[in-house]
Amino acid sequence: MKYRKSFLWTAAIAYIITLLILPLNLRNNDEKILLEAIQENIDAIYLNKVESNIIFELYSFLIDNSKLKIINSNKLDIQDLISFLLSKLEYFKEIMENYYKNKGIELNIYFSDLSIFEYSQDFLYNPTLLNSKNLLKINDVEGALNIFLKVSTSLHKGNIFLNRNLNLMILCPCRIFLLNRIVLETIKLINQKIILLTRYNITDPNEIIEECEIIIHNIKEKLRNTYELRQIKIDLFTKYELKCVNDVYEIRLTLNINVYDKCEAASILLNGKRLYPLIAEEYTWLILLNRSTIEIH
Amino acid sequence: MISILDALAAFFITLIFLSFIYPLYYNPSELSLIIKSNHAYEIANRILTISYSLGYIGELKEKLACNESLEDILNKIANICPKEYECEISIKNFNGKIISKVGLIKKSFFIEQEIILLTNFEKYLLIVKVAY
Numbered sequence: 001m002k003y004r005k006s007f008l009w010t011a012a013i014a015y016i017i018t019l020l021i022l023p024l025n026l027r028n029n030d031e032k033i034l035l036e037a038i039q040e041n042i043d044a045i046y047l048n049k050v051e052s053n054i055i056f057e058l059y060s061f062l063i064d065n066s067k068l069k070i071i072n073s074n075k076l077d078i079q080d081l082i083s084f085l086l087s088k089l090e091y092f093k094e095i096m097e098n099y100y101k102n103k104g105i106e107l108n109i110y111f112s113d114l115s116i117f118e119y120s121q122d123f124l125y126n127p128t129l130l131n132s133k134n135l136l137k138i139n140d141v142e143g144a145l146n147i148f149l150k151v152s153t154s155l156h157k158g159n160i161f162l163n164r165n166l167n168l169m170i171l172c173p174c175r176i177f178l179l180n181r182i183v184l185e186t187i188k189l190i191n192q193k194i195i196l197l198t199r200y201n202i203t204d205p206n207e208i209i210e211e212c213e214i215i216i217h218n219i220k221e222k223l224r225n226t227y228e229l230r231q232i233k234i235d236l237f238t239k240y241e242l243k244c245v246n247d248v249y250e251i252r253l254t255l256n257i258n259v260y261d262k263c264e265a266a267s268i269l270l271n272g273k274r275l276y277p278l279i280a281e282e283y284t285w286l287i288l289l290n291r292s293t294i295e296i297h
Numbered sequence: 298m299i300s301i302l303d304a305l306a307a308f309f310i311t312l313i314f315l316s317f318i319y320p321l322y323y324n325p326s327e328l329s330l331i332i333k334s335n336h337a338y339e340i341a342n343r344i345l346t347i348s349y350s351l352g353y354i355g356e357l358k359e360k361l362a363c364n365e366s367l368e369d370i371l372n373k374i375a376n377i378c379p380k381e382y383e384c385e386i387s388i389k390n391f392n393g394k395i396i397s398k399v400g401l402i403k404k405s406f407f408i409e410q411e412i413i414l415l416t417n418f419e420k421y422l423l424i425v426k427v428a429y
Contacts, residue, residue, distance in 0.1 A: 006302065031328060042338055270362070
């Protein structure tokens with residue numbers, strides 16, 4: 001009888017407590033949902049940060065590596081530049097994926113359709129990616145590089161998924177196409193002027209050398225006046241070799257032309273030193289003087 | 298009549314019952330912290346995004362490449378932090394060595410967000426800590 005009473009009282013108290021706790025339990029469920037929602041929001045914020053980090057870094061990574069490759073090779077070779085950037089993109093993908101996987105994120109980055117061509121005003125750029133400081137530095141982008149890349153990112157953390165496909169059009173403020181044109185036009189111009197020498201009646205090989213020096217000096221001045229304000233520096237170095245074989249004078253004129261893009265936005269800092277992109281070419285003319293007849297090869 | 302034994306039995310059974318239920322309840326301070334951390338994460342993200350778009354990250358990378366003092370540029374980044382929050386900005390290499398740090402967090406609760414910075418030959422972590 002005594003135990004039955006105890007049991008009934010216990011049951012009654014447990015029942016009352018359950019009734020009292022029920023609304024608390026409902027509130028507790030609300031809190032649980034709220035906490036889950038906040039945690040998901042934090043995960044989403046984190047994934048957004050990772051995505052921004054990838055895109056912003058990719059943008060500067062491609063620009064810096066393009067400049068680095070151009071500065072190291074001193075020539076315009078688009079296929080070589082694409083191969084170099086593809087290998088660098090593999091490195092970029094590895095670093096990003098490994099680091100963030102260690103942070104508990106499933107991350108996959110895919111790159112495709114990398115192409116490089118000359119800047120055109122018709123291309124649209126993402127203004128958020130062109131920071132204001134760089135925009136101020138770029139006032140002349142004729143002949144600059146355009147890098148196009150398709151990027152797919154797939155991020156997953158907890159219940160949050162973030163998949164995105166982006167077509168990046170990146171303006172690299174390195175006027176390599178313009179530099180290349182200046183080199184080709186300069187060589188063409190010098191060639192035209194040297195060919196004109198065949199019309200003159202010159203018998204002294206030293207006079208030919210003097211005439212060539214005047215031609216090159218005048219062209220150098222003309223180029224300097226045209227491009228100095230556009231922050232393009234042109235260096236012309238000449239070397240003459242004179243030989244006489246069977247009364248025929250052989251004048252070998254070697255021209256080294258270096259055209260630099262001296263705009264700060266086009267440069268890179270390497271070991272504390274600022275380096276500028278340049279195109280370097282060497283061209284040789286062989287001028288044969290047989291009495292008063294001049295042949296150019 | 299209810300004996301003392303009845304009352305004690307009921308009391309202890311209730312205690313056991315409550316001890317099972319209690320851990321299911323969220324601590325209000327835990328809820329408050331997680332809400333604050335959500336906001337702090339947003340602040341840290343905003344600091345990083347604004348730093349990118351103002352060119353501070355590019356400037357920071359240039360200074361890293363030249364081995365120049367980073368304090369000025371890290372201070373510029375720290376100045377983006379709203380005055381109501383405490384922020385600490387630091388830059389580390391991938392071995393975990395702190396290269397430079399500005400700001401100080403006095404509060405015990407803070408969150409941190411980091412981004413990877415890639416320069417021509419090195420990689421670094423820029424860490425933003427925010428306390429509410």
